[in-house]
Amino acid sequence: MKVAEIIAIGTELLTPQRIDTNSLAVTESLNVLGVELIRKQVLGDDRERLTEAIRAALERAHILILIGGLGPTEDDITREAAAAALGRRLQLSLEQESVLINRFRKLNRPMAKNNLRQAYLIEGAEALPNANGTAPGQFISTNRGAMVLLPGPPRELKAMLTNEALPRLRSVVPPQCIRVRSFRITGIGESDLDTLIAPVYTKYANPVTTVLSSPGDLFVHLRATAETEEKADALLREVGNPIATLLGDKAYTENINEPLEGVIGRLLRKHHGTVAVAESCTGGMVSARLTEQGGSSDFFIAGYVTYSEAQKSKVLGIPPELIGKHGVVSEPVAAAMAEGAKRHSGATHAISVTGYAGPTGGTDFDPVGTVYIGITGPAGTRVVRTRFGSGDRLRTRLLATQSALDLLRKTLLASENGAGSAL
């Protein structure tokens, strides 16, 4: 198997405030090629140290990716260090010079003299066009494989990586097929998820299975490698289908780029449904999520962040006696909030959230972290009580938001499947 290393260059990446994230996109591309990443490094703008690091990496790796340090200023030293490590010279490329001059002419901006630094290529290098900036990348064939210089700004890097670097790197690695299948899951903890599906995936080394988590959101990735697309797909079916069965409706999508609110939008659009939200402790987060994607006005009618008791009565029409009797954080008030939001907005569905996000508040019966989530729709009203353990306000709000969205999704699915009346 071919192995690769990445070096990200920039003194700012060695501060406590900054982190190299470009290497994640590069790693993904290397994995697509079937190349194993064995090391990544961050170095500052020090020419001598960088030259030594590049030289050592070239002895270990077939593919070496250098990120950043291609700007026009004196502390952009990647070109010089890479040339020195290879023992080659930097040469002014007349073609790159005119690319630069034309670019500045088009932007109607004067070109500072130091911009010319960006027109220098390492002997034998191929220039990689930069669709989003002035610094060209460079592709250099080496004894063991290839070295690639990519610009640091993520927008420039990503386009150049996909369109210029990847196709050229394919020529230095043996061809193979990699296919991926993913599940996005919510409503279950990471260890419970693993207990559920490990009996299936641990039997297979190929596909490789990874489980990743963020608060309230889990991802299962299967990555199959084979000589042909068909064989890789067959492996994905062999392992993925039993996993899909075990997950059931806990998996909300197999499209890695579709968030929970995307699934909800799709279901609502399909059935011409609409939604309104009444929030207390999540303070607008549920509405914000539902409106995150373009075109959400197709199905999102209104959100009511009724923080004070008076507002709950005034906006949502909840009788003050109901609040007085049960308290604002209670099943009857959650139900009344959802019903009030539906009535007031005219939406087909409404969800509500009321709870103790913390760090203070709560009662003996409903301690900090307790959240009531209400849903109402054509099939009636339902309230779910959940307790999020941590007492961490941000985490409780995130988990409550995710739970509210998931309750809406499951309700929409159930009515689609005839468990409730049609939308």
Added chain:
Amino acid sequence: MKVAEIIAIGTELLTPQRIDTNSLAVTESLNVLGVELIRKQVLGDDRERLTEAIRAALERAHILILIGGLGPTEDDITREAAAAALGRRLQLSLEQESVLINRFRKLNRPMAKNNLRQAYLIEGAEALPNANGTAPGQFISTNRGAMVLLPGPPRELKAMLTNEALPRLRSVVPPQCIRVRSFRITGIGESDLDTLIAPVYTKYANPVTTVLSSPGDLFVHLRATAETEEKADALLREVGNPIATLLGDKAYTENINEPLEGVIGRLLRKHHGTVAVAESCTGGMVSARLTEQGGSSDFFIAGYVTYSEAQKSKVLGIPPELIGKHGVVSEPVAAAMAEGAKRHSGATHAISVTGYAGPTGGTDFDPVGTVYIGITGPAGTRVVRTRFGSGDRLRTRLLATQSALDLLRKTLLASENGAGSAL
């Protein structure tokens, strides 16, 4: 100046889904000691490669920090690799063995045999107690300074770093004082900020000045090094005071941990003010920000996410004719939204946001990215029109949210300074 390197260990840190963030906390500690970080690396669980990397790093750095790979399983190889790189042996520590046995006894859990791996120390190493887990850290004096082994779980690492590693590292670096001053800034772009303050800070190598940015939010850090606290503070005043003057009310706080909504909460509480929000394109994000901190019910009354035209009329009492004449994204509607929210909630202040977040929509006069922000309070109503260039929905929503909060902050400040009537 002493220099340091960090190596984070773990194959999972070489996937496209994971990133090493532990090194940021370590970098901060190194900076406090006045030690310069010259390189950080991530390596997988490969004993041979790791041994070679540690050996090379020990030749370059005075201080080498190894993170992770201290668990009980076979793929936790940091102890072995570090010992091999130093040419020393691993020895079972009877003291660490009994610490482990006691820990498991207390938890009432059986101790698996491989847990004993965690009781092995490198010859000459001092064990660093782990308050939050089973793996002890290790501190080893070397020819050039010191090598430290820290556990990977962030909670374990942070406690051990602060309480155990830092005090011991102080003995290998010359004593010095480091003091920090920070500004958080909004309402100005990064390059404009730099143009504004560079004439001051570029005259000084000490304090070191860094400018960092996230969408709509900028940070300026000054870090002064001197023999005494007094001298470091004097340097911070010498450079920081002129910068504070230049920034004026663009700097919303000097407390690095206080977000914009924290400043607003402080101002509102001080003057017994309250706030309501009417949002369209930001879909609840302004309300969510204002309720992010505990106790926000002291000043936050209500949020109205009026996404549909009908809701704008029904909830906020905006005459349909006004919307018909000017459109929902317009100055008069923004003003009416703010005034409606204030009236309906009884708050002392209200802010409103209406705009084209994209990716589609907009008019010739108000293209995608145009946002109207309204504010009303005791001093009257005002609307600001802004255009956020990109057409990126998420970015436009983030920037509009930040701008709305900043307009509220400036209005509260102005009335505090007597420019408007008192709250």
